Amino acid sequence: MVPVIINLEKRKIKNLIIPFFIFVLFNINDATSNENGKILAYAAGCYGCHTNNPTQPFGGGYKIKTKFGIFISPNISKNKLYGIGNWTQDEFIKAVKNGISPKHKPYYPAFPYNWYVNMTKSDILDIYNYLFSLPESTKKENNHILKFPYNVRELLWFWRFIESKISKNNNIENNLQENRGKYLVHSIAHCGACHSPRTFFSIVKDYNDFSGQKESSKLLNDSIPSISNNTNKGIGSWTESDLVLFLQTGIKPNGDFAEPDMSLIIEHGTQYLSDNDLNEIAKYLLKVNEK
Known part of the structure; x- marks a missing residue:
């Protein structure tokens, strides 16, 4: 029993x-x-x-x-x-x-x-x-x-x-989660929304082009620079840690601060990403060539 x-x-x-x-x-x-x-x-x-x-x-x-x-x-x-x-x-x-x-x-x-x-x-x-x-x-x-x-x-x-x-190259293949940086840049962070050249009617010419926007196509008030790895026009002279710090704090390698529009994106957006995600973004962007 x-x-x-x-x-x-x-x-x-x-x-x-x-x-x-x-x-x-x-x-x-x-x-x-x-x-x-x-x-x-x-x-x-x-x-x-x-x-x-x-x-x-x-x-x-x-x-x-x-x-x-x-x-x-x-x-x-x-x-x-x-x-x-x-x-x-x-x-x-x-x-x-x-x-x-x-x-x-x-x-x-x-x-x-x-x-x-x-x-x-x-x-x-x-x-x-x-x-x-x-x-x-x-x-x-x-x-x-x-x-x-x-x-x-x-x-x-x-x-x-x-x-x-x-427009060229709107989609990335299979939502490339294995390339975390590329996934974040081309989706959630939508970096090209500001940093990709547009036509007069705001059509993005190439979604893989991060060479910035000219006055004729600019949407916002601030200048929109290149974030390609071009050392003269872009961020090619930045290190990965430089870019991560910028996306966390808005401080550039030369000690200057981000422009007003970008500072809001950092304050309300990118600073919330994990260190790992920010590092992946930095790795990817610093490989993107000027077009």
Whole structure:
């Protein structure tokens, strides 16, 4: 009788232990996913572009002044009326990777979906889950203030067609996670959104060209330099540690500080990446030749 009781007790303990470990495992995975989502939400510029009031993170309202007019970022909190609270995961992925809203409207390329297209679905869903873990913002969405004809959203379909014919090397093969630096530069960090040359109508000529933007194609106010490995025009004289420190603090090797637009990207974005990710970015960028 005693052995039977002992076996029953062992079975009860076993039945309790297995669910407990499954519960712990799932919670560890959720915590890891949520932390990754937070890092990516900052590194990808979600916070920097979609936060005007720090008390309402991701509530939108941030103004981006360009030669086309003023873009005003929308609310991307989980609020169902003003934010993305009604969006499914598939709708969020489509918006991020393809620049198409759940109502099948094209987003303006001020939203860098042409780089986010290279993000893995796993990374995108980590951002989605992180956003939905935060308090919602009740901030209403404001319309962009754009010049004619740029305020005609339907023309974006034509812009996309032209862009598909002109631009080179939009996608990286298989979301190259084994080349972590290349993956980050061409997706999450979207370095080329500012540092790749554009046409007058803001079409990126070559997504592998980081030689900066000229006045005729420049979107923002600051000068946009080359970040190729050219020693005269680019960052070829920088070491990997120089570039990592710059992406963490905004301090250049000569002691100068980053320009205002770049300093915001560092403050709200790249400084959140791990040392390993920043090192991988530095390794990759310092191999990119001037075009």
